[in-house]
Amino acid sequence: MRAAGRRAPALLALVSAALIAADTVTPLEPLRAFGSAVYGGLEDAASAGVRWASGERRLEELERENARLRADLLAARRTTPSPAQADGYRVASAHVIGFGRDGTVTVDTGSDGGVDRDMTVFDGDGLVGRILRSGPGTATVQLATASGASIGARLEGSREVGLVTGVPERGLLRLSLLNPSAEVKPGDRVVTLGSRDMRPYVPDVPIGTVVTVEPAPDALTRTALVRPFARFTALDLVTVVLGPQPDGAAADASAGEGEAGGGDTDAAKSGSKKAKGA
Amino acid sequence: MKAVVLSVLVVLVAPVLQVAVVNGLSLPGGHPDVVLVAVVALAPRLRPRPETRGLPERGAAGGGAGAFLGFAAGLAADIAPPADHTIGRLALVMCLAGWVCARVAADGTAGRRAAVAAAVALGATLAGGVLAALLDGTPWGTALAPGAVAWTVGLAALVAAALALLPRRRSFGRVPRSRDSSRDPYARGRRLA
Numbered sequence: 032m033r034a035a036g037r038r039a040p041a042l043l044a045l046v047s048a049a050l051i052a053a054d055t056v057t058p059l060e061p062l063r064a065f066g067s068a069v070y071g072g073l074e075d076a077a078s079a080g081v082r083w084a085s086g087e088r089r090l091e092e093l094e095r096e097n098a099r100l101r102a103d104l105l106a107a108r109r110t111t112p113s114p115a116q117a118d119g120y121r122v123a124s125a126h127v128i129g130f131g132r133d134g135t136v137t138v139d140t141g142s143d144g145g146v147d148r149d150m151t152v153f154d155g156d157g158l159v160g161r162i163l164r165s166g167p168g169t170a171t172v173q174l175a176t177a178s179g180a181s182i183g184a185r186l187e188g189s190r191e192v193g194l195v196t197g198v199p200e201r202g203l204l205r206l207s208l209l210n211p212s213a214e215v216k217p218g219d220r221v222v223t224l225g226s227r228d229m230r231p232y233v234p235d236v237p238i239g240t241v242v243t244v245e246p247a248p249d250a251l252t253r254t255a256l257v258r259p260f261a262r263f264t265a266l267d268l269v270t271v272v273l274g275p276q277p278d279g280a281a282a283d284a285s286a287g288e289g290e291a292g293g294g295d296t297d298a299a300k301s302g303s304k305k306a307k308g309a
Numbered sequence: 310m311k312a313v314v315l316s317v318l319v320v321l322v323a324p325v326l327q328v329a330v331v332n333g334l335s336l337p338g339g340h341p342d343v344v345l346v347a348v349v350a351l352a353p354r355l356r357p358r359p360e361t362r363g364l365p366e367r368g369a370a371g372g373g374a375g376a377f378l379g380f381a382a383g384l385a386a387d388i389a390p391p392a393d394h395t396i397g398r399l400a401l402v403m404c405l406a407g408w409v410c411a412r413v414a415a416d417g418t419a420g421r422r423a424a425v426a427a428a429v430a431l432g433a434t435l436a437g438g439v440l441a442a443l444l445d446g447t448p449w450g451t452a453l454a455p456g457a458v459a460w461t462v463g464l465a466a467l468v469a470a471a472l473a474l475l476p477r478r479r480s481f482g483r484v485p486r487s488r489d490s491s492r493d494p495y496a497r498g499r500r501l502a
Contacts, residue, residue, distance in 0.1 A: 040376035040408040047380065047404055050387075050397025051444065059396050066388025070324055074390060077329040129328030131391030132340075133445070137328065163393060171391050178446060264335065 060164075067141070067166025075139050075168060078128035098124030098270040101155055105236060120233065121145075121273040125152075127266040128169070134177025134197065136160075136266060141168045149231035151223075151272040157260030158182070158223060158238045159269050161231035170271075174263050175238065176202060183224035184238055189214060192224060195238060195257065202264075204239060204257040211253050217241050221257050233272050312355050312374075319347045320381045324389035338456020341464045344386045345433055348379045348403050349426045350468040352410035372412040379407025394445045399437065406433040419473035426469030430462045 053059060099122060106119040123144050129137035140146050142165045152159040152172050160174040173180055176197040184195040184206060193208035206221055219241040225234025239259040247254060323344040332340050352375030383403030387396045410429050417425075438453035 039373035040404065043376050043380040043404045044401060047383070047397045047401035050384075050400060051395050054396040055444070062388050062396055066385075066392075067390045070385070070389035073321070073325040074329045077325050081330060081333075129325075129389075129391045130332035131328055131393065132332070132451075133391070133393040133447070135391040135393045137390040166390065169390050171393065173393065177393075178448060178451075 063164065064166060067164070067169055067171070071137070071141065071166045071169030074129045074137055078126065078139065082126070094268050095124050097155075098122055098268065101153075101270055102272065105153070105233075119276050120229075121276055123271045123273055125170075125269055125271055127172075127269060130264075130266075131171075134174045134180070135163060136172050136174065137169050138172055138269060138271070139169055140271060141165045141170045143167055145273045146170045146271050150274075151229070151231060151233045151236060152269050153236050153272075154261055154266060154269045156237075156262065158232075158236045159261050159263075159266060162271065172269070175204060175259060175261070176263055182232060182238070183226065184221050185224050186213075186215060187220040187222050187237075189219075191215070193221075193252070195221065198256070202259075203242070204259055205245075206241065206255045206257050208253040208255075211251055213253050215241055215244055215253060215255050217243060219255075229272065229275065312351075315351060316355065316374075316378045316381070319344075319351055319378070320385050323347045323382060324386045327386065328389060328391055336456075336460065339454045339460055340457055341460035342434065342437075342457070343464070344382050344399070345403060345406065345430055345437075345461060346465045346468055348375075348382050348407045349410050349430050349433070349465045350472050352378055352407040353422060353425075353469075354472070355411055372408045375411025376404050376408035379403035379405070382407075394441065394447075398440050398444055402433050402437040402440065405436075406430070417473075419470045422473040423466040423470035427462050427466035430465035431458065434458045434461050 050059070102120050102122040123140050123146060125138035125140035125144075125146075127136045128139045131137070138146075138152070146162055146165045148162050148164050150162045152161060158175055160172045160177070160180065163171045163173040165171070174197070175182060175195065178197050180197045182195040183192070185192045186208075191208050191210055191213040193206050193213075195204045195206050198205050204221075206215075208215060217240075221238045221241065223232045223234055223236045223238060226232050237260055239257040241255045242258045243256045245254045245256065327343050331343050334340065355374035355378060380400050380403065383400035384397070386392065386399045386403075387394070406429050409432075410425060413425050413429075435453065435458070438447075438449075438458075441447040441452040442449050
């Protein structure tokens with residue numbers, strides 16, 4: 032017992048160091064999956080308790096409808112619709128239930144709700160981030176301000192293309208425009224560029240506005256600081272883009288937008304279940 | 310036995326409390342690390358053998374349970390969902406923090422325990438911040454945010470003092486100290502220093 036008491040601390044420190052080394056070499060995904068299975072449910076319950084205590088439960092149906100409407104609005108705002116989809120996205124609404132210190136948050140919808148890695152997350156204000164990994168009932172979102180995030184972006188007016196990266200200590204973003212002589216001035220709106228197959232980012236989600244242009248006369252890119260629209264410290268309800276609306280469903284949705292309150296999400300859920308079964 | 314139940318509770322609940330409640334509060338400056346606070350406050354109470362309570366001899370039992378609590382809680386905080394840093398980072402830091410706390414602060418007044426808890430919390434937060442910057446590329450400004458450090462250290466001292474004051478009068482058969490000496494927060498520490 033005494034010997035164990037003497038050796039245990041050194042042994043445990045060694046195990047920790049081994050874990051660090053292992054995770055650096057090859058990410059320990061099974062361990063993280065276990066973590067989200069165990070702690071995801073607990074966080075969900077804790078957060079639901081907090082929300083219930085603050086009397087927000089009755090709002091949930093409205094919130095779900097809101098998420099769907101926001102997605103429709105986002106789709107309608109697109110200036111250059113791609114042929115792949117034009118009539119909106121399949122979406123899931125989710126609550127932010129946990130705030131991490133690594134520029135990440137947890138949302139309460141996971142792979143059971145069709146959420147998978149590299150999906151766009153936004154809220155009523157603008158882009159929030161992308162799904163980093165998803166557990167059964169929860170998913171981890173990497174915020175746009177995280178130090179590791181980099182997002183393809185463009186200026187809404189001039190369509191100049193650039194890259195947005197996080198400046199976490201100031202809660203700002205840095206836009207690097209590929210064209211060093213591009214016109215950019217404070218007040219310009221920045222939106223997402225969009226990725227192939229709409230993952231991780233769907234196009235034309237508002238990111239923020241330019242606050243200052245950084246003076247760099249002989250740089251290869253032109254950089255500016257961007258204040259994000261989303262308030263990352265007060266996130267609550269967010270919308271996850273699951274994918275494009277299937278062709279048939281797109282017509283239905285645009286025809287009967289008013290009556291189908293939960294219909295869309297139900298369809299999305301059954302669709303993802305089918306996809307999983309196949 | 311009670312300590313074991315408490316430890317399991319800490320490992321299960323503290324990471325959840327951290328991400329679901331504490332990090333969501335809008336506190337000025339930053340957020341306390343409640344997992345570290347729990348480890349630092351609970352580790353001194355995990356001595357397996359009451360008879361080795363004397364001055365900690367070199368290599369004597371004690372510290373093993375604290376180290377294990379720290380390791381488990383740290384690993385839990387490493388893998389609880391929103392975390393996206395190298396697994397093992399917090400486990401290493403908190404394992405050492407639990408060990409030091411269990412070795413140094415197992416006996417003593419509430420004031421001494423609070424002082425030790427605060428010192429260990431400070432050291433562990435700084436070490437964790439350095440590791441975060443080195444391993445995960447966290448910017449130094451966020452890794453060592455002074456607000457978060459201050460919250461953690463203050464809360465650790467407070468909780469350790471409260472835990473040391475509360476149950477001693479009821480159980481564990483320890484020699485009750487006079488209230489005056491346990492109220493003086495630095496008496497013991499000053500004598501040792």
